[in-house]
Amino acid sequence: MSEKMNVVAIIDEKKVEIASVTKPVAKGKKVLINIKACGLCTWEQRAFTRENNMPLPFVGGHEISGVIEEIGDKLDSIQFPIGQKVVARLINVCGKCYYCRNGVENLCVEMNNLEDNEMEIFGTGGLGQYLLVDASQIYIMSHDISFEHATFAEPLACVVNSIDQGKIKFGDDVVIIGGGVMGMMHVILSKLRGAYVIISEPDEARRKLALELGADIAINPLKEDTVQIIKDLTQGRGADVVFNTTPIGAVAQQALEMVGYLGRLVYYSSMHPDNPVEISPNWLHKSQAIITGAVSPSVNSFHQSVQLISKGIVNPEKLISKVYNFNDAQKAFEDAVKPETFRIIVIND
Ligand SMILES: [Zn+2]
Ligand SMILES: [Zn+2]
Numbered sequence: 001m002s003e004k005m006n007v008v009a010i011i012d013e014k015k016v017e018i019a020s021v022t023k024p025v026a027k028g029k030k031v032l033i034n035i036k037a038c039g040l041c042t043w044e045q046r047a048f049t050r051e052n053n054m055p056l057p058f059v060g061g062h063e064i065s066g067v068i069e070e071i072g073d074k075l076d077s078i079q080f081p082i083g084q085k086v087v088a089r090l091i092n093v094c095g096k097c098y099y100c101r102n103g104v105e106n107l108c109v110e111m112n113n114l115e116d117n118e119m120e121i122f123g124t125g126g127l128g129q130y131l132l133v134d135a136s137q138i139y140i141m142s143h144d145i146s147f148e149h150a151t152f153a154e155p156l157a158c159v160v161n162s163i164d165q166g167k168i169k170f171g172d173d174v175v176i177i178g179g180g181v182m183g184m185m186h187v188i189l190s191k192l193r194g195a196y197v198i199i200s201e202p203d204e205a206r207r208k209l210a211l212e213l214g215a216d217i218a219i220n221p222l223k224e225d226t227v228q229i230i231k232d233l234t235q236g237r238g239a240d241v242v243f244n245t246t247p248i249g250a251v252a253q254q255a256l257e258m259v260g261y262l263g264r265l266v267y268y269s270s271m272h273p274d275n276p277v278e279i280s281p282n283w284l285h286k287s288q289a290i291i292t293g294a295v296s297p298s299v300n301s302f303h304q305s306v307q308l309i310s311k312g313i314v315n316p317e318k319l320i321s322k323v324y325n326f327n328d329a330q331k332a333f334e335d336a337v338k339p340e341t342f343r344i345i346v347i348n349d
Contacts (some may be wrong), residue, residue, distance in 0.1 A: 007128035024132035026070040037147035040336040061126020074100040157297030157305035170194035178246035179206035189250030235324030
């Protein structure tokens with residue numbers, strides 16, 4: 001008889017349950033990971049609150065860390081040692097579409113197509129005790145890094161991709177709108193790229209944390225005129241790079257007004273609702289500014305993120321609000337959807 005394992009399944013609006021499914025077996029070029037920790041990202045949170053129309057039951061979890069439990073017969077145990085601490089890039093891409101061929105597999109036309117994955121319960125499966133993944137998706141993590149910290153490889157990789165789109169140069173004036181988990185990681189990486197960092201965030205505690213993480217100036221957009229302050233700080237030019245990490249419609253328009261000539265504006269967050277912004281084509285013509293976005297981590301950004309965490313260059317400790325045991329997943333989800341929390345992590349002892 002095949003062995004069983006537990007998974008955390010969302011079964012209804014704001015309701016999760018521990019379900020028992022068949023424990024997968026490693027074969028071929030697959031690696032079985034014993035999952036030790038998993039972060040609860042916005043995607044899982046929206047499935048929990050039913051803000052997205054994820055089919056239920058649903059086993060989410062894509063920000064995972066763990067150890068290699070078992071490897072398939074086509075894999076080398078020196079490259080993939082049993083017990084090795086690892087993270088995995090749980091994004092399924094087709095490898096054959098126009099974008100995959102262009103080396104931008106984060107824009108794959110079949111991305112997040114979970115229809116033909118072999119999960120017993122639909123989903124990415126990170127919120128389980130074990131997960132079978134292709135060896136190509138495995139990244140080695142240093143044993144010195146905690147499982148909780150290692151789960152940040154995925155969200156940080158998204159931010160690495162965003163920072164790459166912003167093309168920060170040493171000494172650039174960089175504005176980060178929003179001090180959530182993603183905004184904070186933009187602060188950390190912008191500093192590493194040698195920027196002068198200005199954060200705009202209404203919450204005082206978050207502004208304080210942003211300053212601790214390296215921001216040079218923190219603005220309260222509810223009390224101060226952010227656009228004017230940025231103009232004043234830059235002799236009227238506007239910022240070199242602006243990252244919008246908030247989903248708020250009005251901010252999308254304001255972000256545009258913060259950008260100077262030759263500037264780059266990165267719409268990192270998706271917008272809800274997705275209202276159009278107004279832009280003067282003549283301003284674009286004269287400014288040579290670039291307006292772009294960032295979505296999901298590419299293979300390369302994931303690799304860079306793993307290096308940053310594994311080598312201790314980025315320490316995500318302050319972005320963890322609370323750690324819950326696997327069996328307390330219901331409470332973990334309830335906490336994760338509160339606006340004041342950063343990352344909530346679920347661990348398997
Ligand atoms: Zn995520
Ligand atoms: Zn593709």
